[in-house]
Amino acid sequence: xxxxxxxxxxxxxxxxxxxxxxxxxxxxxxxxxxxxxxxxxxxxxxxxxxxxxxxxxxxxxxxxxxxxxxxxxxxxxxxxxxxxxxxxxxxxxxxxxxxxxxxxxxxxxxxxxxxxxxxxxxxxxxxxxxxxxxxxxxxxxxxxxxxxxxxxxxxxxxxxxxxxxxxxxxxxxxxxxxxxxxxxxxxxxxxxxxxxx
Amino acid sequence: xxxxxxxxxxxxxxxxxxxxxxxxxxxxxxxxxxxxxxxxxxxxxxxxxxxxxxxxxxxxxxxxxxxxxxxxxxxxxxxxxxxxxxxxxxxxxxxxxxxxxxxxxxxxxxxxxxxxxxxxxxxxxxxxxxxxxxxxxxxxxxxxxxxxxxxxxxxxxxxxxxxxxxxxxxxxxxxxxxxxxxxxxxxxxxxxxxx
Numbered sequence: 001x002x003x004x005x006x007x008x009x010x011x012x013x014x015x016x017x018x019x020x021x022x023x024x025x026x027x028x029x030x031x032x033x034x035x036x037x038x039x040x041x042x043x044x045x046x047x048x049x050x051x052x053x054x055x056x057x058x059x060x061x062x063x064x065x066x067x068x069x070x071x072x073x074x075x076x077x078x079x080x081x082x083x084x085x086x087x088x089x090x091x092x093x094x095x096x097x098x099x100x101x102x103x104x105x106x107x108x109x110x111x112x113x114x115x116x117x118x119x120x121x122x123x124x125x126x127x128x129x130x131x132x133x134x135x136x137x138x139x140x141x142x143x144x145x146x147x148x149x150x151x152x153x154x155x156x157x158x159x160x161x162x163x164x165x166x167x168x169x170x171x172x173x174x175x176x177x178x179x180x181x182x183x184x185x186x187x188x189x190x191x192x193x194x195x196x197x
Numbered sequence: 198x199x200x201x202x203x204x205x206x207x208x209x210x211x212x213x214x215x216x217x218x219x220x221x222x223x224x225x226x227x228x229x230x231x232x233x234x235x236x237x238x239x240x241x242x243x244x245x246x247x248x249x250x251x252x253x254x255x256x257x258x259x260x261x262x263x264x265x266x267x268x269x270x271x272x273x274x275x276x277x278x279x280x281x282x283x284x285x286x287x288x289x290x291x292x293x294x295x296x297x298x299x300x301x302x303x304x305x306x307x308x309x310x311x312x313x314x315x316x317x318x319x320x321x322x323x324x325x326x327x328x329x330x331x332x333x334x335x336x337x338x339x340x341x342x343x344x345x346x347x348x349x350x351x352x353x354x355x356x357x358x359x360x361x362x363x364x365x366x367x368x369x370x371x372x373x374x375x376x377x378x379x380x381x382x383x384x385x386x387x388x389x390x391x392x
Binding site: 032 | 222225226229230233234236237238243246247250251254255258259324327328331332346347350351353378379381382385
């Protein structure tokens with residue numbers, strides 16, 4: 001084990017006598033006694049280490065999480081579709097033409113079509129164009145409401161216009177009669193409040 | 198086996214890297230004692246030293262392909278052993294346990310392990326006592342002084358090799374060895390006076 005060069009001994013190794021003795025004592029320290037089975041134990045440890053490395057740990061792939069994710073996605077999708085269907089069915093029909101009103105007469109739906117602008121007599125400040133023609137920010141329902149609120153008397157409506165039912169046999173009737181009868185029906189009065197007299 | 202005896206350490210490692218396990222056995226046979234001495238003097242614990250020596254050889258076995266013949270095998274081996282010993286020392290200082298072999302002097306207790314696990318450690322001959330004192334003084338040295346003093350004065354390695362093992366410049370190695378010897382001497386003298 002001695003690997004000192006002569007150069008090193010001459011250059012640096014000039015310790016004092018006290019240190020020389022110390023260095024000698026250090027060199028002469030007893031060796032550590034190894035157990036007789038040291039080699040055997042070492043080989044056993046190496047073999048155990050190799051065994052551990054050779055054991056292939058198969059990764060556990062869980063497919064159940066994918067099932068859960070897909071199932072929850074389907075449920076959410078169904079709920080979304082159902083909610084869309086429900087809300088759509090409960091939704092009030094969009095009245096594109098704000099001026100068209102309807103009521104029920106003898107269980108038949110009757111549509112009232114207001115007269116054109118130049119025939120209206122009354123204090124209505126709102127023109128037909130506003131109600132029927134241009135797009136307004138107000139909802140259709142509100143427009144109809146306003147229309148009927150501004151009308152002071154049923155006479156302002158042109159008697160020449162007749163209401164025609166949507167379904168069933170066609171019956172022609174006067175608008176006046178329709179106005180009277182519409183007040184009897186509770187449902188329609190909720191939708192379209194009675195006109196101010 | 199006789200064939201392996203003439204082959205250098207570096208050639209044995211090349212053979213071992215090629216798959217010759219007997220070359221590894223020969224390396225173990227050559228270096229187990231010096232390695233044990235070095236680690237024992239550094240850690241001052243018999244059982245821990247045994248574990249570290251085995252760990253060192255296991256590391257050599259597992260990382261045989263990492264060894265390059267550019268460096269000496271002994272340098273590589275001592276570097277591994279030194280690093281393992283330092284790591285162990287750092288960990289053990291957090292959980293210090295008292296050993297059964299205690300050397301008392303003036304109400305101070307010092308752990309002193311004998312170099313062998315003979316069943317009769319109570320034979321306190323002068324030689325054993327002196328060895329115990331030296332070991333005690335070595336234990337008192339700071340780690341960075343103790344390491345270089347052991348490598349130089351006990352293992353008799355060259356400054357160049359110690360420099361490579363400790364990854365320090367040669368000048369630093371020499372100054373640390375000198376300083377370590379002086380501290381060792383002063384503490385040894387102090388213990389001798391107390392006795």
